[in-house]
Amino acid sequence: MIWRLADRELSFGQPVAAGIVNVTADSMFEGARSFTPEQAVEDGLALVEAGFDMLDVGAVAAKSGPPVVAEVEAAALVPAIEGLAGSGVPVSADTFSVEVARAALAAGAVAVNDISGGCEAMFELVAETGCGYVLMHIEGPPRVDRPPRRYDDVVEQMKSWLGGRIEVAQRLGVDEEQIAIDPGLDFDLTTEQNLEVLRRLPELRSLGLPLYVSLSRKDFIGAVLAGSWEGRLPAGEREWGTVSAVALAVRGGADVLRIHDRSSLQAVRVAGRIAHPVT
Secondary structure, eight states: OEEEOSSOEEEOSSOEEEEEEEOOSOOSOGGGOOOSHHHHHHHHHHHHHHTOSEEEEESSOSSSOSOOOHHHHHHHHHHHHHHHTTSSSOEEEEOOOHHHHHHHHHTTOOEEEETTOOOHHHHHHHHHHTOEEEEEOOSSOTTOOOOOOOOSSHHHHHHHHHHHHHHHHHHTTOOGGGEEEEOOTTSSOOHHHHHHHHHTHHHHGGGOSOBEEEOTTOHHHHHHHHTSSTTOOOGGGOHHHHHHHHHHHHHTTOSEEEESOHHHHHHHHHHHHHHSOOO
16 A cells, blocks of 8 residues: 655555644644744754654644634745755645645645545645645534534444545545545544544555544543543643554554654554564
8 A cells, every 4th residue: 555645655564653743832732832934844853853754734723713814824834844845754734725735735745634624626736736635534614613423333434424535536636546544533523432433443444545543642532541521631641642542553554643752653663563563
């Protein structure tokens, strides 16, 4: 299995660790806030030096909030992408704005990580540029609070939804090898649904695409550690819960792990060698 990006192909003998770079002042984890593009470049290069295989750079927090105009998002994101594009590892742009994605790809990004579930204009851009694309499960607009959905079988619903979006993308010219799928942990899901998805990750591999799992310091981890959603631990206290989830996600077949910490990077490396022996 490969994931085709704008300038290269990723294969998955071992899982890929994607380091998170946020050019924001309001990301959910205080330890991953790069307040300026210049700081984002410095922080991203430090992740590369630590051994991360990829960088995912965003300038809008995923949590709910008012819309961010494209010009403001691009002003933070594009200089950071430009500064990191020569780092030696592939750089993805974490954006659901087609306008911002186009600018980020021109600045050197080789993939778009889109938490909106995609739209026709985004799929057309991906087809036009040949970049990689992360298709995330979300059944409503991003950055909007809403109650979790009720599913008879959350994994079967996820497979059906992702399959439908993949068909739309392919109809608009996106090659299957450009797409990785993200189950969208914490988005529209209860704590138990998140855990069920992680238990059943191998079932998502039946879609035949690389599995991109973003779980670092997520709310459901804080809820498990505290024993309730209402009392969930803050993001700064979820490091070792994340390490556990990362190791099990690798065991379940995750190809790309989007993570904050060097501790999680170690989990990717060790779990990867256990799950996929080098021959």
